[in-house]
Amino acid sequence: MGFAIKNLFRLIVAVLLAICVPSCVFGPHPKHLQSTEQGQIFLYLSCPVKPTFDISFSISGMSFMNKDGAWIDVALERSVDSEEVSERQIKLSEFYLPAGKYKRIKWTFSEAKVKKDNKSFTLALAQPRGEYSVEFEFSVLGRESLCLFADWDPEQSVFEKYLFRPALTIRKQGIEITNTLIYTTNSGSDCVTIIDRQQDMVVATVAVGTAPLGIVASTDGRKVYVANSGSNTISVIDTATNRVVNTITNFGYSPAELALSPDDQTLYATNPDSDSVSVIDTVSCMVTDRIPVGDHPTCILVDQDRRKVYVTNTAAHTISVIDMYTQSVENTISVGLNPVGMVIHEDTLYVANSGSDNIYAIEIPSYTVTKTISVGQKPSRLLSGLRGHIYVSNANSNEISFVYPAMGLVTRSISTGNLPLEMAIDEWRRKLYVVNSMSEDVSIIDVPTYNIKGMIQVGRNPHGIVLIQE
Template identity: 30%
Template sequence: MRKLFLPGLTATFAAGAALVAAAGFFSPAAHANNVIVLNSGEATLSLIDEATRQVVATVPTGKEPHHLMVTPDNSSLIVANSVSNNLMFVDPKSGKVQRWVENIEDPYQVGFSPDRKWLVTTGLRLDRLDIYHYDAQNNMTLASRLPLAVMPSHMAFTNDSKTVFVTLQVSGELAAIDLATQTVKWKMKVGKVPAGLWMTPGEKYLLVGMTGADYVAVIDWRNQKIVKTIQTGKGAHNFRSLADGKHVAVSNRVASTISIIDEDTLTNVGDITGLLPGPDDMELSADKRYLWVTFRFAKHIGVIDLTTRKLIQTISVGRSPHGIYFFDRAPVTAPNGA
């Protein structure tokens, strides 16, 4: 097993620091609630003041930053740079670069198991799942590299941290991985280009967004059966729970809509329309009144009023905005989007 220590300042960090200084980087105390958006098409992150909804800084990242994840102690936000083969740790409050971890190959998506013992990365380009032991000092030890074809992307964990589910976009499968043994327990066909995953209350069903179709598949994962499909819109992609704990939003990347699914009845109870092209990852505002969404094909993010279910504002960011994170949210371990 290989131990990966978090290095200190690097040339990349120095370049980033110079750019941030030139942009007039602000004191973290001046902007208590910030939003971080990854611009995967131009290797930057945009830092947005939630209150004013203005971009206040642009920070360079590695190549193709797609997804992000806060560390279990909430001290760092991990930006996964898939093409640069590294992880960038930033201050979740200010967006300032803290350190880099190199030689993390093709980290497309990242996620922590609920017990905080495992860090999992999906290698979309390399058809592989990497599993790391993770400790309280933020050290990572590579435990296993598991071949997993074709194009593993999104993941979800069981609450007991025994299993991580991974969608395989090209083969159209869902895989269940035993974390203790780092082995594939099973695979099942679920549909065309499966992407985002969401566990319903009580871990009864696993929802899978079908980006190659126009529905969400409802999986009885214990018996490896599709029990229902929920019509949404073309390109059903990713999920975000709403404040009431009873509904989950799913972004329809091709239809450019967001559907609201009732988690009890497993039905689509309404669509949010009038959006920009390519809605993808989503996050809730601190007061839970607004849903922020990245538009992959529009170089903008949007703010949706959940009372009226209308897009009320767009904010210009970088090319191909993807992952989004709110500083004022409590620490989480599961991926928030993909």
């Protein structure tokens, strides 16, 4: 009877957490798995050169001709304005194609207009049905992900002042720069988006397991580990080829967040559904131990100097302290409601209490709470930033709080996209990247000016982010 009551209690807690804390923090969104006979395609459009006048058009469909000459239709309805894509990149669509070779792409346009000198004119379409096709050879692999990029030149798309014939150059993903990349997990798309942070544009995608959440990179940047919460695995990506080179089986446990030991030899994965942390040998790619912690462990942090691992137990309102030598819990810290993200800043442990709308400062090694700092609604993740600040992503108020811990107050709040979660800082370029799960993009914040420099559109329900250090 006691076991049944405990299970009922845990079910009620799980339901309450789903309401109070963003669901993407803890687990996957149910989705239909694509067959091995299909490949995933991301289609991006960019306008590298700013036009001298404004052109807009509406896409009503796309088709792809395979090697046998058969057309595969893709549902796509999208309006595009040259001002929207001027010197930036937008995601037109995300879809699946049967595996195989393709040789031609056809666009169907329903309307095109040009605006000049405060006047708007409708342009004639190239064919009666507005179809425009280009030769382009590419291959689609089953269960793989591929980016196609269309570079558009608006000024070369108008002929004789009345005819719309889009000047489009198509290319597929190919990465030349390997030391300025950002990797973002997309829990709703089962893939990782790769961003070049010099251009702040998507350059590739990599298919991984189901509902990827946490992500971490090795110290040398050669490997990226991805927690696939829906398939109970961890994908290992080789950053030299940006392909999955190994898949670690977590034996039925759904991993959420990851952390690496200082020597990159041990990988830790939180398992919210089993109240445990998996210990993984990165050389053999095998689970070597499983450490019981508190209820619903979510985030995990390695303390390199003290050889400790901290785990937030969101349902228990505690932090488990794991000794890396014994691989066992040596202490438990009581904190605020629904703790999630953590960071070590100037020898103090900070934790975001998403149910209390504040962060705690915890003295190490006494593990006593020394300060409480109020922030935004449902603080989710913490990051040690520039100029002595801590950055806090507030999931419900859609903003980043800049906290100056020495004074215990928020010095600035910056609006982001919907449901901001994980963050990464490019210290050299002084840019903060914020993953927005509901708006399916990444905000770029210029830290010195506190301005939003742009948004990078990624996959569905992005969650984690990691930056490869130069």
